[in-house]
Amino acid sequence: MNRKAKIGDIVMDNVIYLILLVIFFVAMLTFVNSKMNGAVIWEDYYAKEIAQIIDMSKPGDIITLDVQSATEIAYKNKIADFEEIFLFDNFNNEVCVKLSRGKASCFSYFSNVDVKMARGESNWIFFMEPVNRLHFEIVESVD
């Protein structure tokens, strides 16, 4: 009987089981962590609420929103540039919110308007006054 070969088979079987177990463990950990972090849930919430506000607005309206929670989550998830958190796509009429690295959550607004930075401003988000705020202006659609 070839004992070395048999030992090799046993080790190989166990290595396969171990690899599968590690893959499973990492996948579960990533899934639960992404959910517990709350980024996707808050992205969903902010995208839909902002779309609702845009749908309710008329050209000329200037909107100011408390986005303290969003900036805190983005900071925890190492989003370096806070100007990337809220993205307005006037071509597709959609608002995208990104609170973690990777994909953003997007939602469309049916109102045919454009969203721009508020008049005279150079940033979307203003910090510490006393909470972080998102400023934007609703204007007539150019298309």
Next chain:
Amino acid sequence: MDRKGQLGDQILIFAFIFMMVIIGGGIVIGTYFYIGAEFDFRATEAKLLGYSIKDCILSDSGWLGDLKTNPDLFYENCRLNKKLITENNAIRICTATDVQGCINQQIGQDVFAVGNYALCDPGGSNKLVGCSVSSFTKDNVDYVVIATSKQSIRRSAR
């Protein structure tokens, strides 16, 4: 060489994978129960769309009568995005006194219609779409507006 024993070892992997699927499924279901599913916005969007249309019709300055010949007037005057409304929503505007009357009205007799508004089942069990129905009177004419939404969040690389 014990072939039967070896076969038994290899079959065991199916039991292992089966257990992982059961445990993984349990974790996923448990997480969804604990955190909750997507924030359902369809009913709110449908109500908002219905309100916008009602507001727009009430402020009509004569274009409502020309909708049959030029349906794009609706999108222009109500400041609605035609592409998105066609993709995500359904609308029906009728001159009727009740919802059923509006739904039963034949296509062509309504003032304006786009999309599959028949999915709208007020108070019913249809969970596929958010639905809103509003009725009002303008210039002694009764209007019913049915608006629906089926839009959900999209994940996109930005």
